[in-house]
Amino acid sequence: GAGVSQSPSNKVTEKGKDVELRCDPISGHTALYWYRQSLGQGLEFLIYFQGNSAPDKSGLPSDRFSAERTGGSVSTLTIQRTQQEDSAVYLCASSLDRDRTEAFFGQGTRLTVV
Amino acid sequence: GDSVTQMEGPVTLSEEAFLTINCTYTATGYPSLFWYVQYPGEGLQLLLKATKADDKGSNKGFEATYRKETTSFHLEKGSVQVSDSAVYFCALSDHGGATNKLIFGTGTLLAVQP
Numbered sequence: 042g043a044g045v046s047q048s049p050s051n052k053v054t055e056k057g058k059d060v061e062l063r064c065d066p067i068s069g070h071t072a073l074y075w076y077r078q079s080l081g082q083g084l085e086f087l088i089y090f091q092g093n094s095a096p097d098k099s100g101l102p103s104d105r106f107s108a109e110r111t112g113g114s115v116s117t118l119t120i121q122r123t124q125q126e127d128s129a130v131y132l133c134a135s136s137l138d139r140d141r142t143e144a145f146f147g148q149g150t151r152l153t154v155v
Numbered sequence: 156g157d158s159v160t161q162m163e164g165p166v167t168l169s170e171e172a173f174l175t176i177n178c179t180y181t182a183t184g185y186p187s188l189f190w191y192v193q194y195p196g197e198g199l200q201l202l203l204k205a206t207k208a209d210d211k212g213s214n215k216g217f218e219a220t221y222r223k224e225t226t227s228f229h230l231e232k233g234s235v236q237v238s239d240s241a242v243y244f245c246a247l248s249d250h251g252g253a254t255n256k257l258i259f260g261t262g263t264l265l266a267v268q269p
Contacts, residue, residue, distance in 0.1 A: 074257060083261030084199075084244060097256055132199070134257070143189070144257055147263040 043067075047133050053153045054057045054123055062118040063110040066135030074136075074144060075108055075118050087131075092115065104106035123154045157182045161245045161260035168235055176230040176263045178219075178245035186247040187219050188212075189257070193242045202230075202243070226227050235267045238257040 054060050067071050075087040087099035087111040090110045102155040105123075110116040120127055130151050133144070162177040180186065190202040190212070200211035203212030217232045228245060245260040 076259070084259035086256060086258065089256040134199075143201040143204065145201075146191075148198045 045114070045133055045135055045145050046105045047131075047147035049150060050148060051153075053155060054155055056124055056125060059119065059121045060123055060152065062120075062123065062131050062133075062152070064118070064133030064135075064147060066114065066116070066133070067105050067145055068114075068146075070135035070137055072133040072136040073110055073116050074140045075116070076132045076134070077129045078132055078149070084132065087118070120152075123152075125154045128152055128154045156185070157247060157249045157258050159247055159258055159260040161243075163187055164168065164242075164264035166263060166264070170210050170237055170267055170269050171234045171268075174232040174235045174239075174265065176229070176243055176245075176265070178230065178260060180228065180245075180247050181224050181251045182226075182247055184249045186249045188219070189246040189248070190217070190219055190228070190230050190243070191232045191244040191246060191259070193244070193262075194228045199244065235265070237267045237269050240265055240267045 045067055048079040049065045052060055071092045073090040077085045077087055088101055088108045105121045108118045131147040132146055132149045134146045136142050136144040158181045160179050165197040183253045187206045188202045191199045192202045193199045197223050202215040205221035208221055219230045221228055242262045244262045244263050246257050246259050
């Protein structure tokens, strides 16, 4: 596609429910990132996929968070048993490779846990 | 570990004023350095980058020079406009480090008044 696409753009869920956030990276981009942006906070790294390598999961805040990337393309970030502190904008980005190329960001999914 | 530190905002300037947003970094390898910008209601986009020491990135009147001796990548613009009002993020990608992920600073809100 023309850019990184994320869905849904907004999600309101009840505390304790599971949610899935989807990211469609730019075609051909081998690197994919998930970040979280809370109100008044910076960009918190969550997880990084690069080609067929094992993902860097070092930023996932708890075992309620998981992500997968199928076929080296679409990625899904899953949050189980959501908590109010999970409310944030979840951003996905992709880049061409692990070299010095820029990352392109999607518009984000705004998650609100009530 | 790798990190980015940037000056806290908000930074409030009058139109045509000179802008400096400080950014310093810590990295174990050979980082590339970036400035991303997030305009109100929009996604993050790359503003400029530098991939090695002494490189100068520039775009839209903004400049930043990769200073290895001071581990800095300060963003400057000689004359800001109201349309420059946005959140600015300094970031690094450490190619010689354990991972290539993009690491962001906390962001600096710039508000330019007419």
